Amino acid sequence: MALQITSVRWREVPNSRERLIFLAALLAFVLVFLKSCWFPSREALSEVQAHLEEAFKEKEAFVQAQRQFGAQSQKVEPHAGSAVLASYEEWAHQIARNPSGWVMQEMTNPILTKGLQVTGVEFPDPVRQGRVTTQEFTVSLLGSFPFLGRYLERLDRLSAPLLISHWEILSLEEEGAAGVKLTLEGIVYGWE
Numbered sequence: 001m002a003l004q005i006t007s008v009r010w011r012e013v014p015n016s017r018e019r020l021i022f023l024a025a026l027l028a029f030v031l032v033f034l035k036s037c038w039f040p041s042r043e044a045l046s047e048v049q050a051h052l053e054e055a056f057k058e059k060e061a062f063v064q065a066q067r068q069f070g071a072q073s074q075k076v077e078p079h080a081g082s083a084v085l086a087s088y089e090e091w092a093h094q095i096a097r098n099p100s101g102w103v104m105q106e107m108t109n110p111i112l113t114k115g116l117q118v119t120g121v122e123f124p125d126p127v128r129q130g131r132v133t134t135q136e137f138t139v140s141l142l143g144s145f146p147f148l149g150r151y152l153e154r155l156d157r158l159s160a161p162l163l164i165s166h167w168e169i170l171s172l173e174e175e176g177a178a179g180v181k182l183t184l185e186g187i188v189y190g191w192e
Contacts, residue, residue, distance in 0.1 A: 103137045112154045115147035133190040141182045148182045161189040
């Protein structure tokens with residue numbers, strides 16, 4: 001039986017079977033629409049809202065921490081720089097008294113060299129010019145790149161008159177070993 005558009009009578013009231021088929025098709029269309037378009041967008045929207053709420057909580061925590069930091073920084077003594085200068089002076093006096101010992105003690109400190117192997121420390125005789133003492137040094141270390149990075153960060157935080165004049169990082173993979181070799185050359189200054 002072929003369906004011909006000319007045989008369909010549009011003005012007639014459909015029978016119950018045709019109504020049932022139409023309702024089933026309409027229901028299937030609505031369900032497919034909800035499943036494919038409506039529900040995923042609702043899930044995505046709720047996920048975005050959850051991320052947004054989390055971001056607001058983080059922002060509030062940051063603002064609160066910033067307020068606390070601001071309140072604490074106002075309580076700092078106005079002469080806090082003099083304490084740092086005194087610490088710097090103390091390092092300088094220690095270096096002036098025993099420059100080679102300072103280099104050995106501080107540059108190879110187990111806290112600084114955590115996770116690294118010190119392969120060499122070289123230093124010529126210290127040079128004294130009036131009240132100023134200078135000590136050149138070369139330190140060689142082996143380890144992984146993250147540990148070398150932490151060593152350099154910790155070295156940077158030392159409140160000592162220290163100048164790194166040259167540094168070199170070599171990968172040891174070419175030589176058949178794993179890791180990285182760091183060689184630092186620098187000068188420490190001390191005065192009395």
